Amino acid sequence: MTSDFPSTITIDGTEVRLRVDRKAVKNVNARMGEGGMQVSIPLHLEQAEALRIIGELARRLLRRQRAHQINREDDPAELARRIAQRFPKPPEVRSVEFTTVTSSCWGSYSPRTQSVRLSAALRHMPPWILEAVLAHELAHAIHPNHSPAFWALLRSVYPDTDRARAFLSGVTWLARAWEQLPSVERAQLAAAHEE
Numbered sequence: 700m701t702s703d704f705p706s707t708i709t710i711d712g713t714e715v716r717l718r719v720d721r722k723a724v725k726n727v728n729a730r731m732g733e734g735g736m737q738v739s740i741p742l743h744l745e746q747a748e749a750l751r752i753i754g755e756l757a758r759r760l761l762r763r764q765r766a767h768q769i770n771r772e773d774d775p776a777e778l779a780r781r782i783a784q785r786f787p788k789p790p791e792v793r794s795v796e797f798t799t800v801t802s803s804c805w806g807s808y809s810p811r812t813q814s815v816r817l818s819a820a821l822r823h824m825p826p827w828i829l830e831a832v833l834a835h836e837l838a839h840a841i842h843p844n845h846s847p848a849f850w851a852l853l854r855s856v857y858p859d860t861d862r863a864r865a866f867l868s869g870v871t872w873l874a875r876a877w878e879q880l881p882s883v884e885r886a887q888l889a890a891a892h893e894e
């Protein structure tokens with residue numbers, strides 16, 4: 700039986716078609732496919748609660764789908780290995796992966812698995828920014844902190860480090876401010892270009 704659930708939900712700005720069936724199941728089960736999201740929910744689950752769970756599942760599935768897609772498009776491991784060669788003692792890079800998990804970091808390096816994780820948002824920025832973040836994460840293979848020695852090493856392998864940091868703080872600022880900006884100023888920003 701199909702219940703009176705909305706036929707679409709909007710997650711992170713993406714509209715997803717939704718089909719909800721009440722069934723004799725224990726938990727909410729969801730599948731994301733080409734045609735949208737198919738969900739089965741327990742017979743007596745309250746609608747508001749069901750919608751809350753569906754929203755959470757949809758966000759997780761959408762982000763996973765996006766991560767698969769973005770990692771299929773482009774493997775930055777080769778780029779990371781080239782950057783590693785600039786180090787006096789090149790760090791090992793086993794894998795580089797874009798992630799869509801929300802985090803306050805642009806990237807991370809795990810010395811245990813010798814792998815780099817990068818925010819998927821970097822995929823859309825100019826290539827030199829991706830390089831700067833890769834260099835930053837690889838420098839953590841040598842210095843697991845932000846000590847003066849870390850910055851000295853990073854600036855020696857990636858001289859544009861400070862410009863990249865300024866760019867990324869601008870990005871963060873704009874991402875937070877965007878929703879509050881009046882449309883005229885938004886249009887003005889979109890038309891502006893570097894002098």
Ligand SMILES: [Zn+2]
Binds near residue numbers: 844845
């Ligand atoms: Zn760092």
